[in-house]
Amino acid sequence: MSSFWSWFISIIAVASFVGCYLLIRWTSRRRQNEAGEGEVTGHTWDDNLQELNNPLPAWWLWMFYITIVFGLIYMVLYPALGRFEGVFNWSQTDQYEAEVAAAEARFAPIFAAYAKQPIPQLAGDAAAMRAGQRLFLNYCAQCHGSSATGAVGFPNLTDEDWLYGGTPEAIETSILNGRGHNPWEKMPPMAGALGGDEGVENVAHYVLSLSGAPHDAAKAAAGKAKFTAICAGCHGPDGKGSLAMGNPIMGAPNLTDAVWLHSAGPSLEAVEAAIREGREGQMPAHEVLLGKDKVHLLAAYVYSLSHNP
Structure with a gap:
């Protein structure tokens, strides 16, 4: 924090407490021509509902003063005035780190014991x-x-x-x-490689056909050749994904099942969007x-x- 902002915050904070104190003192003063304590102020509503000049109860007024004193003591003990760290030199970062360290000391042996066991067990x-x-x-x-x-x-x-x-x-x-952080895990936009919207649509119908989803058979047949030439490198010639080809690091999905990651079900629009725009989930x-x-x-x-x- 710069010196300017440190002083700015400190002045505003202190001025707020001073202002509260002065406001209380000012509103507590007796004014000229003010009605005496317990007397009618001259304000009357509904014919006989009168306002009396009764001061705040002393205990209520002292609560305001105690709050101001508490706030001033707090600002001295804890960081509240710009870069001033307070007498206790407390910080939320230190407290967090202390709590984390205490939790680690308590629970780390438990996790360490679990870590020695094989996952299936x-x-x-x-x-x-x-x-x-x-x-x-x-x-x-x-x-x-x-x-x-x-x-x-x-x-x-x-x-x-x-x-x-x-x-x-x-x-x-x-x-x-x-x-999804590596280039080979991302699916690039393929509209250009497929020849534009018509190629995207045809390949999308072919992708739908792989899982038995509703599709246009003629368009699917037209898209098969482009899928084999362009898409099979990642998804495999049969569309079963990179994992089925023995490549566990690419993450190209199986297109032959009924699992749809980027839509609630088989959707021509969702498949076309994936082909046209690519996917970069991480x-x-x-x-x-x-x-x-x-x-x-x-x-x-x-x-x-x-x-x-």
Whole structure:
């Protein structure tokens, strides 16, 4: 924080307390020609409803003064005046780090013990899975949902459809390093390569035909050749995805099943949009945030969702 803003904040803060005190004193003063205490002020409503000049109760007035004194003491003890750190030298960062350190000291041995167990074995431990579920709800449910069934653009983790593989190692790698950050994991816009809107439409119908979704057979037949020439490099000649071709790092989806990541169901418009505009979905890495031991437990929980130990 610069000196200007430090002084600006300090002056405003102190002036606010001084202003409150002066306002209380000013409103408490007796004014010229003011009615005496307990007398009628001259204001009358509804014929006989009169306002009397009664001061605030003393205890109420002293509450204002006590609040001002408390605020001034607080500003001396804690950081409230620009760059002044306060007598206690307290900061929310230090308190957070202290609380995290205390939590790590308490729970780290538990996660370390879990980390020594293979994921399939850990997935059968009810107590471990309760802990894993809490990690999932805190760090993963925002995208994948509390039930882990996903949403449009976010994969369902309870089925057998995997972009990068559903093995314990693949799941743990996905959580540790994230996905979609490398150029080969992104789907580029393909309208130009397919010859424009007509090529996009034909290939989209062919993609729909691979999973038995409603489509135009003539357009699908016209799109097959371009799919084989241009799209099969990532999705495979049969459209079953990069994983089926033995490539677990590309993440090209299987187009022959009934799983639709970027739409609620088979949709010509959604498929055309994906072909025309490309896709660049990303999952953030969690190694730094959670550490390897917690990721190991979290991976076991995700593994358990689609594998019954």
